Amino acid sequence: MPFVEFEGQKIEVDEDGFITDPELWNEKLAEFLAKTEGIEELTEDHWKVIRYLNEYYKKYGIAPMVRKLCKETGYDMKKIYELFPSGPAKGACKIAGLPKPTGCV
Amino acid sequence: MLEMALKGSKRYWGWIISLLAVMGVGFSCYLLQLNKGLTITGLSRDVSWGLYIGQFTFLVGVAASAVTVVLPYYLHNVKTFGRITIFGEFLAVASVIMCLLFIFVDLGKPMRIFNILLYPTPNSIMFWDMIVLNGYLLLNMVIGWNVLEAERNSVPPPRWVRKLIYVSIPWAISIHTVTAFLYAGLPGRHYWLSAIMAARFLASAFASGPALLIILCFIMKRFTKFDAGREAIQKLAVIVTYATVISVFFVGLEFFTAFYSQVPAHGMHSLEYLFFGLDGHGRLVPLMWMFVILAAVALVLLINSKTREKESTLIVACVAVFVSMLIEKGLGLVVGGFVPNPFEIVTEYSPTLPEILITLGIWATGFLVLTIFYKIAVSVKEETG
Amino acid sequence: MRGKRMDRRTFLKVAGACVLGLGVMPVTDVFGGNDLPKILRNPNALVGKKWAMVVDMKKCWDNGEEGCVDCIRACHRTHNVPNIGNAKEEIKWIWTASYENAFPDQKNEYMEESLKGKPFIVLCNHCANPPCVRVCPTKATFKREDGIVIMDYHRCIGCRYCMAACPYGARSFNFKDPRPFIAEVNPKFPTREKGVVEKCNFCAERLAEGLLPACVEACKHGALVFGDLEDPESNVRKILRSNYIIQRKPQLGTKPNIYYIV
Amino acid sequence: MVKNRDLKPQDIGRPGEQLTKLGKLMELPAPYDDPDMEPPLTEPKDSWKEKHCASLDGYIGIDTLTRPQTKKEEEEFVKKFLSGLEKIFSDETNRNFIQPLLLSFEYCAKCNTCSEACHVYQASGKNEIYRPIFRSEVLRKIAKKYFTKSGKILGRFVGADINVNWETIARLGELAYRCNLCRRCAQTCPLGLDNALLAREIRKIFSQEMGIAPKPLHEKGTMLQLKTGSTTGITKPALLDMIEFIEEEIEEKTGKKIKIPIDKKGADILLVHNAGEFMSWPENPAAFAILFEEAGLDWTLSSEMMGYDNVNYGIWYDDLQAKKIALQQFKVAKDLGVNRIVIGECGHAHKAAAVSMDRIVTGEDNIPRESFLPILWDLVKTKKLKLDPSKNNFPVTLHDPCNVVRMMGVVQPQRNILKAICPQFREMTPHGVHNYCCGGGSGFAIMNYMNFPEFRNKVSSRMKFKQILDAFQDTVKDPGIPKYVCAPCSNCKGTMRDLLEYYGATEKFNIHYGGLVELTVNALVDIKNPFLEFLQE
Amino acid sequence: MGIGLSLILVIALVSVAYLGVEVADLRFLFGVIIPYAAVATFLAGLVYRVVKWASTPVPFRIPVTGGQQKSLPWIKASKFDNPSSTFGVVVRMALEVLVFRSLFRNTKMELRDGPKLAYYWEKWLWLAGLLFHWSFLIIFTRHLRFFTDPVPSFVKLIESADGFFRIGVQGLYITDVVILVAVTYLFIRRVVIPQVRYISLPSDYFPLFLILALAISGVLMRYFVRVDITAVKELTMGLVTFNPRVPEGIGAVFYIHLFLVSVLFAYFPFSKLVHMAGVFLSPTRNLPNDSRERRHINPWNYPVKVHTYEEYEEEFREQMKLAGLPVEKE
Numbered sequence A: 001m002p003f004v005e006f007e008g009q010k011i012e013v014d015e016d017g018f019i020t021d022p023e024l025w026n027e028k029l030a031e032f033l034a035k036t037e038g039i040e041e042l043t044e045d046h047w048k049v050i051r052y053l054n055e056y057y058k059k060y061g062i063a064p065m066v067r068k069l070c071k072e073t074g075y076d077m078k079k080i081y082e083l084f085p086s087g088p089a090k091g092a093c094k095i096a097g098l099p100k101p102t103g104c105v
Numbered sequence B: 001m002l003e004m005a006l007k008g009s010k011r012y013w014g015w016i017i018s019l020l021a022v023m024g025v026g027f028s029c030y031l032l033q034l035n036k037g038l039t040i041t042g043l044s045r046d047v048s049w050g051l052y053i054g055q056f057t058f059l060v061g062v063a064a065s066a067v068t069v070v071l072p073y074y075l076h077n078v079k080t081f082g083r084i085t086i087f088g089e090f091l092a093v094a095s096v097i098m099c100l101l102f103i104f105v106d107l108g109k110p111m112r113i114f115n116i117l118l119y120p121t122p123n124s125i126m127f128w129d130m131i132v133l134n135g136y137l138l139l140n141m142v143i144g145w146n147v148l149e150a151e152r153n154s155v156p157p158p159r160w161v162r163k164l165i166y167v168s169i170p171w172a173i174s175i176h177t178v179t180a181f182l183y184a185g186l187p188g189r190h191y192w193l194s195a196i197m198a199a200r201f202l203a204s205a206f207a208s209g210p211a212l213l214i215i216l217c218f219i220m221k222r223f224t225k226f227d228a229g230r231e232a233i234q235k236l237a238v239i240v241t242y243a244t245v246i247s248v249f250f251v252g253l254e255f256f257t258a259f260y261s262q263v264p265a266h267g268m269h270s271l272e273y274l275f276f277g278l279d280g281h282g283r284l285v286p287l288m289w290m291f292v293i294l295a296a297v298a299l300v301l302l303i304n305s306k307t308r309e310k311e312s313t314l315i316v317a318c319v320a321v322f323v324s325m326l327i328e329k330g331l332g333l334v335v336g337g338f339v340p341n342p343f344e345i346v347t348e349y350s351p352t353l354p355e356i357l358i359t360l361g362i363w364a365t366g367f368l369v370l371t372i373f374y375k376i377a378v379s380v381k382e383e384t385g
Numbered sequence C: 001m002r003g004k005r006m007d008r009r010t011f012l013k014v015a016g017a018c019v020l021g022l023g024v025m026p027v028t029d030v031f032g033g034n035d036l037p038k039i040l041r042n043p044n045a046l047v048g049k050k051w052a053m054v055v056d057m058k059k060c061w062d063n064g065e066e067g068c069v070d071c072i073r074a075c076h077r078t079h080n081v082p083n084i085g086n087a088k089e090e091i092k093w094i095w096t097a098s099y100e101n102a103f104p105d106q107k108n109e110y111m112e113e114s115l116k117g118k119p120f121i122v123l124c125n126h127c128a129n130p131p132c133v134r135v136c137p138t139k140a141t142f143k144r145e146d147g148i149v150i151m152d153y154h155r156c157i158g159c160r161y162c163m164a165a166c167p168y169g170a171r172s173f174n175f176k177d178p179r180p181f182i183a184e185v186n187p188k189f190p191t192r193e194k195g196v197v198e199k200c201n202f203c204a205e206r207l208a209e210g211l212l213p214a215c216v217e218a219c220k221h222g223a224l225v226f227g228d229l230e231d232p233e234s235n236v237r238k239i240l241r242s243n244y245i246i247q248r249k250p251q252l253g254t255k256p257n258i259y260y261i262v
Numbered sequence D: 001m002v003k004n005r006d007l008k009p010q011d012i013g014r015p016g017e018q019l020t021k022l023g024k025l026m027e028l029p030a031p032y033d034d035p036d037m038e039p040p041l042t043e044p045k046d047s048w049k050e051k052h053c054a055s056l057d058g059y060i061g062i063d064t065l066t067r068p069q070t071k072k073e074e075e076e077f078v079k080k081f082l083s084g085l086e087k088i089f090s091d092e093t094n095r096n097f098i099q100p101l102l103l104s105f106e107y108c109a110k111c112n113t114c115s116e117a118c119h120v121y122q123a124s125g126k127n128e129i130y131r132p133i134f135r136s137e138v139l140r141k142i143a144k145k146y147f148t149k150s151g152k153i154l155g156r157f158v159g160a161d162i163n164v165n166w167e168t169i170a171r172l173g174e175l176a177y178r179c180n181l182c183r184r185c186a187q188t189c190p191l192g193l194d195n196a197l198l199a200r201e202i203r204k205i206f207s208q209e210m211g212i213a214p215k216p217l218h219e220k221g222t223m224l225q226l227k228t229g230s231t232t233g234i235t236k237p238a239l240l241d242m243i244e245f246i247e248e249e250i251e252e253k254t255g256k257k258i259k260i261p262i263d264k265k266g267a268d269i270l271l272v273h274n275a276g277e278f279m280s281w282p283e284n285p286a287a288f289a290i291l292f293e294e295a296g297l298d299w300t301l302s303s304e305m306m307g308y309d310n311v312n313y314g315i316w317y318d319d320l321q322a323k324k325i326a327l328q329q330f331k332v333a334k335d336l337g338v339n340r341i342v343i344g345e346c347g348h349a350h351k352a353a354a355v356s357m358d359r360i361v362t363g364e365d366n367i368p369r370e371s372f373l374p375i376l377w378d379l380v381k382t383k384k385l386k387l388d389p390s391k392n393n394f395p396v397t398l399h400d401p402c403n404v405v406r407m408m409g410v411v412q413p414q415r416n417i418l419k420a421i422c423p424q425f426r427e428m429t430p431h432g433v434h435n436y437c438c439g440g441g442s443g444f445a446i447m448n449y450m451n452f453p454e455f456r457n458k459v460s461s462r463m464k465f466k467q468i469l470d471a472f473q474d475t476v477k478d479p480g481i482p483k484y485v486c487a488p489c490s491n492c493k494g495t496m497r498d499l500l501e502y503y504g505a506t507e508k509f510n511i512h513y514g515g516l517v518e519l520t521v522n523a524l525v526d527i528k529n530p531f532l533e534f535l536q537e
Numbered sequence E: 001m002g003i004g005l006s007l008i009l010v011i012a013l014v015s016v017a018y019l020g021v022e023v024a025d026l027r028f029l030f031g032v033i034i035p036y037a038a039v040a041t042f043l044a045g046l047v048y049r050v051v052k053w054a055s056t057p058v059p060f061r062i063p064v065t066g067g068q069q070k071s072l073p074w075i076k077a078s079k080f081d082n083p084s085s086t087f088g089v090v091v092r093m094a095l096e097v098l099v100f101r102s103l104f105r106n107t108k109m110e111l112r113d114g115p116k117l118a119y120y121w122e123k124w125l126w127l128a129g130l131l132f133h134w135s136f137l138i139i140f141t142r143h144l145r146f147f148t149d150p151v152p153s154f155v156k157l158i159e160s161a162d163g164f165f166r167i168g169v170q171g172l173y174i175t176d177v178v179i180l181v182a183v184t185y186l187f188i189r190r191v192v193i194p195q196v197r198y199i200s201l202p203s204d205y206f207p208l209f210l211i212l213a214l215a216i217s218g219v220l221m222r223y224f225v226r227v228d229i230t231a232v233k234e235l236t237m238g239l240v241t242f243n244p245r246v247p248e249g250i251g252a253v254f255y256i257h258l259f260l261v262s263v264l265f266a267y268f269p270f271s272k273l274v275h276m277a278g279v280f281l282s283p284t285r286n287l288p289n290d291s292r293e294r295r296h297i298n299p300w301n302y303p304v305k306v307h308t309y310e311e312y313e314e315e316f317r318e319q320m321k322l323a324g325l326p327v328e329k330e
């Protein structure tokens, strides 16, 4: 398994850079992960999405439906793509510390 | 693509099964003929060719169906024929197959048929006839199939196919010409010994082939989703009209030469036998008059543009053309050549039941081939819309 | 092409000899086998360049008794010609036909009484320009170098094109199996199968043995004369030189080789 | 590197960097006939090469297959593979598939018919390694060499001429994931041989014997499903939350107030979706709900473990997993007391539940399973739904999911429905039982690690993309006209989503994808706004 | 390379037989012992194969279909392409075996200008394959005349129909011509089409050469180098009545022919030729697609560990509580 160095700590990620242990996630790490996705600065808009994702995950053990994400945050898909150029699943979920979405998603 | 012929309605299968039944009957009669010999036919020492060869001769004409649509389409760019060239070609395939079968059943020793290839004899017209007929069959099969396959794929047919199409046009003329030469070159058979024989063959071919094609188009329109289109049919009808006129005209020419010159050696006796009876024999007279009447009816209906353009009368006209040519070529021409015999004696001929059943069996085979090919073609047209 | 034909002819000559040599052996074996025994030609064989026959009808009518069929019977017996007993499927190599029928284009209403309705002996004319040979698609009918138009019964496919082509009605077709209709089989000559055409062969098999045609031999009155037209001293040439001769349908250009004295 | 078309099965063990490289792929029709229209091929990263097996064609399908560090590890690996190979030929250890395996293994006539049929091979520009019998040959060669007398005695004559080392086996393993298991080749083989089965047997050796399988299928697939009830990881609470959300959505979009029945005991129908639908295409379960309610069917969803996800990835690579999942799924239905399970828009669930598992679950447990397609066609045909085809008046074509047509034979209903509700429906060529796989079959759709998606989009989905473009040839260049690829299968939809995005086909040419039920709902007379999103502007 | 190897092998086989008979005079070996051994190998091998296949169950239902499945009564089903009854399966198999249905359906793809894929019916392989197999079968059946006395009437019938045509006076078996042409075509196809050539092993060429050599030696015997047929019959009748004797004077060609047949028989069960037996067992073709109509009981069921609700709750209790769902154990 690959690792990323973060604050002197080795954090396990998978081939595509998703952290494997969601417990390790914190806001600092999010900022770090955002850089790997090419997002220099996390704005409030970003945080709104990230927090929602993270909370939903904590509650249900799974990422929310994309549609629901849009609805709850009030951003449409276009906006979400603007915020996270690699998309809600690959980009936003990664930064929010979710594992890579699986199955027929 | 062949699998398209395996899917069909109850009616389709009913038709196929009835054809198979007729073929079965014909085949058993043929087995009888193989066993007993040609004695089961009405043929004799004097009239040694009859129904079989007559049907063969007639069907060579029907095979012209292909060229009558292919030539205008490819050489003169008559677009309306684009949809039906394939049907003309497949009709040609079916009729040539019937031709070959008729020759086959006419042979006394069919098992030796390969002798024609084994000992090729270029001075025999029959050798050439074998070549042109098989060649024509092959050409039309290859062309028809490839054009259809291309149509199914909505791509233009391969270039070499187009070249073959150009070859097939003179080739079609050759089958009629060579078949006419089969007769026209024999000394002592005055009825056949005529320079316009090949021309007569061509004329009647261009009448009977497209006439059948028109009838088939109407049948398809009735029973399938395919409609050849009014324009195409009308164009074909014009061809039939001219060809019938010329054909009848040529028969008239023969009458004139024979009866005005009064030279018995110009076929006068044969014509007398056919149309009026000779020495008290006249079995074919009623049939030949039927030919006259049908030809006349056809001419009236065809020349008159009103009746030609009306569907119902056009069908009647086409059937009349077809049947009249069937009588003239399919029986009269051949038998007329043998009566009277070289001793000026009249021996009459009439086909026997097994002979007729074998003939029907071959027609059924032809129709089976035709049905299968047409079914495929129609399915392809339905599929590609 | 020509060379090949020659070869075949020579082959058939040998084959013909085999028929004699092997007697009862079925021809199939001879034609079928490839180890053809090399039998030399009979030294007595009659050889000619252009065989022909003169039929002196006068002799036949004057000397022969009414209804003499000696020549016909001899031929048909020798060649296993069946008696089908039915005019339509009849097989005949030599037979009689009335003047009007045999010479249809030379008849007229007021012709000599002596000819009217008189029977003529007719047979294959062994035409010098034979249409039957021209049309045969398998070379089953062919012309030998000595002018005989002969058939290979094992090659004929029964298309009957030759029958349509022959203007003399010289050819017969085996509509059914002929064997039951042969009263007494001559083992020296093959029988035919159903489905092939046959006709007079100018007794080629007898010539090879040095014998005259069976019909010629059978005619007690010398009405049939056989000989080589290319030989100026032959009896046929002699007769032709000194008699009025007619031929059947000479206008057709077939150049028949049977000549009639009337 | 040997030219692609000169590669031979025995080359699989050839040392060297990469056995082959994608070259000239099958051409695409307009407007993609210009090679610049499609994204270029990329090189695998060096780090991947070091760690995984990128030496086949540069793509990595099995993310858990890692290079051994020591000689000993390599030997261990080879030994395990061979013992696995031996096991699949043993009656005791492979009783489920030994017979078809032997039949497919032993007497291929090498007639080449199957290669003509395989879209991967054709689309790759006929790269030899993708030929259906290439991997079968490799397997044959290895097996012959090690396990048959003829191979030992006759050697090369029967083709036992291959050396086995890590590279060979790893490449073979990778190669097993270059086949969609679509079985188009098996359908056409005149001897009834099943090259897909052989590919699957290779996958099985890797998975069952060596514990190596793509993570999306195994760890995050069947394992997750066995654990949480769904391959997506949806748990019961999440599901309930989602259904609530869907109900809201329906009301918002159509004005219909629908209560989606859950765990209704004794209902006639237990409808099971692919759980991915809830996550990614909630309009699909929504559309089902609308239609079933509209028609007045007695139906229910289940919120029990395994009751709300019909997928069974086991059938792609592991018999035991497949069986486990199926048994649990059927138990849910039994406990609910429904008459039948109806499978929603998921192709492989069709095949897994309705056909493959037929002999696995026995007796009373064998609850009848059905496809939703005949039911929907019944509703359309008997006019239980009021439909107005003019609402769907745009070009529509149909992608037949392999599992639904080829493995099961449900062919007519879907096209009959489309003919009834889409005036501009047109078929792809070929279609029906002769269709091509979308390129996402056998797990490709969800194998999203490293550069595998590129292989999918470039090669395995290429034929489908071509078919789509061909079907829309008349209007493709007009972005003003929306075009719709109807793909009644979650997996296929996932593939389409990636595919259309990869080629920019939606953006540039207005080509959309979606299921069949959405299209049907869109045609409902009493819904005012279009149900399909792209029509909503 | 594969071609050469196979060709040399077949030539070697022919030479072995020729030398063995003509030089070493091992007529009894080639005329009796080897044929017996070959037939024994053939039977034993085939039985072994078939028993092995047939005794393994097929728990997974894996047919491939070729048409609409039987479902609702008003959806037209393909009775034979997607059979749902044993009868349908039998017909499907019969179509497969007798007319090579699958091969018949096969299409060939070709990229045409456009670029447009065009699908052509791949008819030649189907036709050649069909002709080859049927000719083989008919020739084989005709050969029964050597092994039966009196010869059954169906053999005679086949013989007379097959030998209908004649070349000269010699009867010509159509199947002789057809098998030579068809095998040659199959071989040429294998060599000329690069994709096929490249997948071909020596073991693919060998049967073709063997059968070709077999047919050629047979044709030689019949049409060119005559052998003593009565003596052959004496030998073959001796073989089938287990009273073997080797009559004098049968030509060497016969022994070559017989030796090649023996090799074919012995080779049969261990090569791709077993497809003759295998096609019938192929589960992609011989299973009815009737999963909705019938239920299957399989006897080898093993228990499966089920993830129970308790376990499930154990794992997700916290989340369930969070979501306000009732849990059984606190």
Ligand code: HEM
Pocket: D109, D110, D111, D190, D191, E096, E097, E098, E100, E103, E125, E128, E129, E130, E132, E133, E136, E186, E187, E190, E204, E207, E208, E273, E275, E276, E277, E279
């Ligand atoms: C039930 C009986 C059989 C069936 C259904 C059958 C079917 C087939 C099929 C479908 C093919 C592939 C297509 C082709 O290449 O022609 C094939 C190939 C072949 N079969 Fe058979 N077969 C049968 C029996 C036999 C037997 C008894 C033999 C010979 C002893 C045989 C020899 C071959 C050979 C040599 C090939 C390969 C042809 C090639 O190399 O292209 N088959 N068979």
Ligand code: HEM
Pocket: E136, E139, E140, E142, E143, E146, E173, E176, E214, E215, E216, E217, E218, E219, E220, E221, E222, E223, E227, E229, E232, E236, E254, E257, E258, E261
């Ligand atoms: C199954 C494999 C065999 C094949 C494919 C085969 C093929 C042939 C062929 C093509 C011929 C040419 C003539 C004809 O078609 O009848 C022939 C002739 C012959 N075969 Fe076979 N043969 C086989 C087995 C045998 C066996 C087992 C024997 C005898 C023990 C045998 C004895 C002969 C003989 C004696 C002839 C000459 C027949 C004659 O001259 O009429 N063959 N074979």
Ligand code: SF4
Pocket: C123, C124, C125, C126, C127, C130, C131, C132, C133, C149, C165, C166, C167, C168, C169, C170, C171, C199, C254
């Ligand atoms: S008479 Fe007749 S059969 Fe005799 S050679 Fe002349 S044309 Fe031929």
Ligand code: SF4
Pocket: C135, C136, C137, C138, C139, C140, C141, C151, C155, C156, C157, C158, C159, C160, C161, C162, C163, C196, C197
């Ligand atoms: S019937 Fe015989 S001899 Fe006469 S033309 Fe035909 S093949 Fe020649």
Ligand code: SF4
Pocket: C074, C075, C076, C079, C093, C094, C123, C199, C200, C201, C202, C203, C213, C214, C215, C216
């Ligand atoms: S020449 Fe011979 S074959 Fe001819 S008619 Fe006289 S006897 Fe008969």
Ligand code: SF4
Pocket: D117, D118, D119, D120, D121, D131, D132, D178, D179, D180, D181, D182, D183, D184, D185, D186, D195, D196, D437
């Ligand atoms: S199953 Fe499909 S993808 Fe796999 S080899 Fe066969 S045709 Fe190709």
Ligand code: SF4
Pocket: D107, D108, D109, D110, D111, D112, D113, D114, D115, D133, D188, D189, D190, D191, D192, D193, D194, D195
């Ligand atoms: S179609 Fe079947 S027999 Fe032919 S090469 Fe493919 S697997 Fe082998």
